[in-house]
Amino acid sequence: TGxxxxxxxxxxxxxxxxxxxxxxxxxxxxxxxxxxLPPSETLYLETTTRIKKxxxxxFMDFQVWDFPGHLxxxxxxxxxxNIFDEIGALIWVIDAQDxxxxxxxxxxxTILNLHQTYPNINVEVFVxxxxxxxxxxxxxxxxxxxxxxxxxxxxxxYENAPVSFYSTSxxxxxxxxxFSKVIQKLIPQLPTLEALLDSLIRNCHIEKAYLFDVxxxxxxxxxxxPTDIGSYEIxxxxxxxxxxxxxxxGWDRGDDEAQAGNNENAINDAESLITLEKKSNNxxxxxxxxxxxxxxxxxxxxxxxxxxxxxxxxxxxxxxALAQVFPRGEK
Amino acid sequence: xxxxxxxxxxxVLLMGKSGAGKSSMRxxxxxxxxxxxxxxxxxxxxxxxxxxxxxxxxxxxxWDCGGQDGFVENYxxxxxxxxxxxxxxxxxxxxxxxxxxxxxxxxxxxxIRALSECSPGAKVFCLIHKMDLVQARLRSQLFEExxxxxxxxxxxxxxxxxxxxxxxxDQSLYKAWTQIIYFLIPNAATIEGLLRQLAEVIDARELxxxxxxxxLMVTHVTRDEESQNPFTDRFERISSIxxxxxxxxxxxxxxxxxSANFAEMQIKTGRFxxxxxxxxxxxxxxxxxxxxxxxxxxxxxNIMLARSKFAELDIANKPRPGLQQA
Ligand SMILES: Nc1nc2c(ncn2[C@@H]2O[C@H](COP(=O)(O)OP(=O)(O)OP(=O)(O)O)[C@@H](O)[C@H]2O)c(=O)[nH]1
Ligand SMILES: Nc1nc2c(ncn2[C@@H]2O[C@H](COP(=O)(O)OP(=O)(O)O)[C@@H](O)[C@H]2O)c(=O)[nH]1
Ligand SMILES: [Mg+2]
Numbered sequence: 001t002g003x004x005x006x007x008x009x010x011x012x013x014x015x016x017x018x019x020x021x022x023x024x025x026x027x028x029x030x031x032x033x034x035x036x037l038p039p040s041e042t043l044y045l046e047t048t049t050r051i052k053k054x055x056x057x058x059f060m061d062f063q064v065w066d067f068p069g070h071l072x073x074x075x076x077x078x079x080x081x082n083i084f085d086e087i088g089a090l091i092w093v094i095d096a097q098d099x100x101x102x103x104x105x106x107x108x109x110t111i112l113n114l115h116q117t118y119p120n121i122n123v124e125v126f127v128x129x130x131x132x133x134x135x136x137x138x139x140x141x142x143x144x145x146x147x148x149x150x151x152x153x154x155x156x157x158y159e160n161a162p163v164s165f166y167s168t169s170x171x172x173x174x175x176x177x178x179f180s181k182v183i184q185k186l187i188p189q190l191p192t193l194e195a196l197l198d199s200l201i202r203n204c205h206i207e208k209a210y211l212f213d214v215x216x217x218x219x220x221x222x223x224x225x226p227t228d229i230g231s232y233e234i235x236x237x238x239x240x241x242x243x244x245x246x247x248x249x250g251w252d253r254g255d256d257e258a259q260a261g262n263n264e265n266a267i268n269d270a271e272s273l274i275t276l277e278k279k280s281n282n283x284x285x286x287x288x289x290x291x292x293x294x295x296x297x298x299x300x301x302x303x304x305x306x307x308x309x310x311x312x313x314x315x316x317x318x319x320x321a322l323a324q325v326f327p328r329g330e331k
Numbered sequence: 332x333x334x335x336x337x338x339x340x341x342x343v344l345l346m347g348k349s350g351a352g353k354s355s356m357r358x359x360x361x362x363x364x365x366x367x368x369x370x371x372x373x374x375x376x377x378x379x380x381x382x383x384x385x386x387x388x389x390x391x392x393x394w395d396c397g398g399q400d401g402f403v404e405n406y407x408x409x410x411x412x413x414x415x416x417x418x419x420x421x422x423x424x425x426x427x428x429x430x431x432x433x434x435x436x437x438x439x440x441x442x443i444r445a446l447s448e449c450s451p452g453a454k455v456f457c458l459i460h461k462m463d464l465v466q467a468r469l470r471s472q473l474f475e476e477x478x479x480x481x482x483x484x485x486x487x488x489x490x491x492x493x494x495x496x497x498x499x500x501d502q503s504l505y506k507a508w509t510q511i512i513y514f515l516i517p518n519a520a521t522i523e524g525l526l527r528q529l530a531e532v533i534d535a536r537e538l539x540x541x542x543x544x545x546x547l548m549v550t551h552v553t554r555d556e557e558s559q560n561p562f563t564d565r566f567e568r569i570s571s572i573x574x575x576x577x578x579x580x581x582x583x584x585x586x587x588x589x590s591a592n593f594a595e596m597q598i599k600t601g602r603f604x605x606x607x608x609x610x611x612x613x614x615x616x617x618x619x620x621x622x623x624x625x626x627x628x629x630x631x632x633n634i635m636l637a638r639s640k641f642a643e644l645d646i647a648n649k650p651r652p653g654l655q656q657a
Contacts, residue, residue, distance in 0.1 A: 234580065237579035
């Protein structure tokens with residue numbers, strides 16, 4: 001499903017546009033996902049008044065543009081091409097705790113407008129702040145929004161518009177999960193990555209494997225077995241553990257680099273393993289793949305602790321293959 | 332310290348105005364709640380007791396005393412001797428957001444008076460709580476001001492009372508409770524001595540002993556260069572990391588958080604190696620060592636061999652045993 005964005009000329013960096021009504025949560029989302037702001041501190045964010053453009057340099061380069069809520073993108077004074085040319089995805093944020101009919105009207109107008117010139121733009125609707133809603137009501141709201149958007153678009157002659165819907169909140173993992181899915185659509189190598197992960201899990205009795213961007217905790221690929229948010233959560237929490245401990249004990253001791261250079265057995269890629277008490281088997285495994293990416297595996301119930309060499313070998317193979325298809329982030 | 336039997340049961344009072352956050356912190360530290368779960372707690376009616384086995388030979392007898400005025404009145408009058416008798420530690424929680432700080436301190440004084448009457452040898456810890464609600468740049472000054480004001484009202488405990496800023500939303504909670512627990516552990520020095528020997532045998536940069544259920548630090552040993560580690564809050568940070576991870580693991584494996592224990596966690600990087608493993612029935616040992624497979628493997632074996640020595644310590648105050656290298 002790795003569909004290329006409208007990648008004409010230009011710098012070729014996919015652009016993620018965050019749009020939606022005022023106070024819908026756009027700036028909060030980008031601060032939490034890309035700047036690790038604790039969710040509770042978003043209460044103090046100031047209203048965005050100008051387009052805020054940020055470049056993210058990670059496993060791939062992309063830009064995040066945070067729009068002020070009231071902007072009229074189709075005002076002739078505004079250079080539409082300039083905004084939408086390099087676009088990777090349009091993320092439309094709707095506050096699910098608020099009246100959302102106006103937001104839908106504006107969303108639809110935007111989609112219809114763009115449809116003429118840029119038929120391939122992915123439109124990703126984040127039904128946001130769902131943490132405040134009960135499970136039942138949450139589903140109802142998402143259904144209702146989906147229905148209204150799709151109906152109205154087809155009334156205007158736009159059938160099967162490429163619009164996806166996600167329920168999100170900055171207070172749990174859902175926002176990272178949604179962003180992961182949005183970004184995966186922008187990675188042309190995705191099918192290859194998935195095939196590599198599939199073969200890895202088959203060879204090592206792994207239950208689920210994720211390739212994570214360590215900094216943002218977005219996963220850029222997983223094997224093709226069914227995914228559930230629970231597996232993502234445990235892997236994502238595990239990254240926190242490893243990153244935090246590495247920060248605490250990885251402080252700069254000065255002569256460190258020199259030492260590492262001399263020592264032939266020095267470890268280049270950090271790795272981590274957890275074994276469980278109850279079953280004394282491997283449970284979680286993490287291995288740094290390159291500067292940006294880490295492989296995290298949830299081991300199967302039958303993965304005994306002594307199977308580590310098999311894992312090492314297969315992960316090595318995976319790592320080499322990845323370097324071929326994704327030649328980013330070599331050290 | 333000669334009557335080690337009597338020291339095993341330690342009565343700890345948790346007091347403070349209703350809504351100050353007493354039950355919240357108790358649930359997080361001792362019952363595996365996560366911070367956002369505490370909204371579900373109701374006001375405590377009268378006293379809730381919990382017994383927490385800590386390091387084998389220490390039994391915490393925690394009295395979470397509901398803080399509504401009627402209850403407090405009752406503690407001070409009809410139940411005075413019952414509540415305030417034979418107390419080892421009083422933890423008094425102040426809500427930083429309280430609009431009646433002066434009144435809170437008056438109520439604190441009444442309690443202090445009862446305590447000094449019935450348990451003059453007790454130790455008092457004051458927690459200035461919900462600090463997350465104060466803007467970061469104002470925190471330390473406000474904390475100092477409040478502490479001084481409260482100290483002035485501490486009567487016979489004036490010189491010994493300790494203050495901590497806390498919030499359930501960060502590791503400050505662990506920092507405060509670590510100090511409290513350290514105060515209560517009768518044989519901390521012995522444990523520390525043994526731990527230091529072990530650290531030398533395995534050439535560890537740092538060893539940290541954690542209680543398994545609460546993930547609170549019992550004690551630590553830091554050697555050589557590691558004493559320059561710029562993260563001075565690392566002990567409570569690791570407590571908090573371990574606790575969060577325990578919850579995450581419990582959720583995913585459907586094992587109750589109380590028993591979602593890992594046998595071992597290891598992290599190997601080019602700069603350090605780290606592992607945390609079970610030491611005794613009630614403790615986990617975290618070790619930070621130089622980045623070398625040999626050291627790593629030897630360390631694990633030596634820790635395994637040292638288990639029985641620590642297990643003895645865990646049960647009773649025995650004379651300090653020696654360690655041999657594997
Ligand atoms: N912001 C913030 N809120 C907190 C913190 N700790 C507790 N709370 C909130 O304070 C409220 C009261 O907490 P409790 O723990 O029930 O208070 P209590 O002291 O046990 O009250 P009584 O049992 O009536 O004496 C809850 O809504 C908690 O969510 C904190 O560190 N920060
Ligand atoms: N409950 C809840 N509030 C949120 C969430 N995301 C953002 N908010 C709050 O919504 C408000 C507006 O957010 P902001 O990012 O400034 O909106 P923007 O104008 O779209 O950039 C802030 O007070 C945020 O704390 C969420 O997932 N849940
Ligand atoms: Mg209570």
